[in-house]
Amino acid sequence: MTSKERQFRIPPRIAAGGIKALSDWMIVRAEQKILPRVKRHASNLGVTYRDAEISETRYRWGSCTGKNSLRFNWRLIKAPVAVIDYVIIHELAHLIEPNHTPRFWNIVRSQHPMTETAKDWLKEHGALLEQRL
Numbered sequence: 001m002t003s004k005e006r007q008f009r010i011p012p013r014i015a016a017g018g019i020k021a022l023s024d025w026m027i028v029r030a031e032q033k034i035l036p037r038v039k040r041h042a043s044n045l046g047v048t049y050r051d052a053e054i055s056e057t058r059y060r061w062g063s064c065t066g067k068n069s070l071r072f073n074w075r076l077i078k079a080p081v082a083v084i085d086y087v088i089i090h091e092l093a094h095l096i097e098p099n100h101t102p103r104f105w106n107i108v109r110s111q112h113p114m115t116e117t118a119k120d121w122l123k124e125h126g127a128l129l130e131q132r133l
């Protein structure tokens, strides 16, 4: 998890378009990066979901509704890929176990050995969620 992994290049054309252009671009980037991983992890876990979307809401990295719809915050693309995978696996594990029970954590850890490291990273970088960009 070096700082280099967290960097991404913003095309000058987009940067010149202001905050809206920039956040739209980041959402597209997030869709391209996150959604295929959701699909892959779901098949590893043997779960199916109704839909997965990138959300714009602040304060949460991801969520899973009772209707099996998954939401991931586009700001996740600022995180190392191991952290992105953790958030995805966490939400997918809720399709099996809705609560944070020992069974839930066993499922998450079986799919993501670096669970604790990822949780620590999210705790440490929680402020990233509140940034507009």
Ligand SMILES: [Zn+2]
Pocket (backbone or CB within 6 Å): 090, 094, 100
């Ligand atoms: Zn949870």
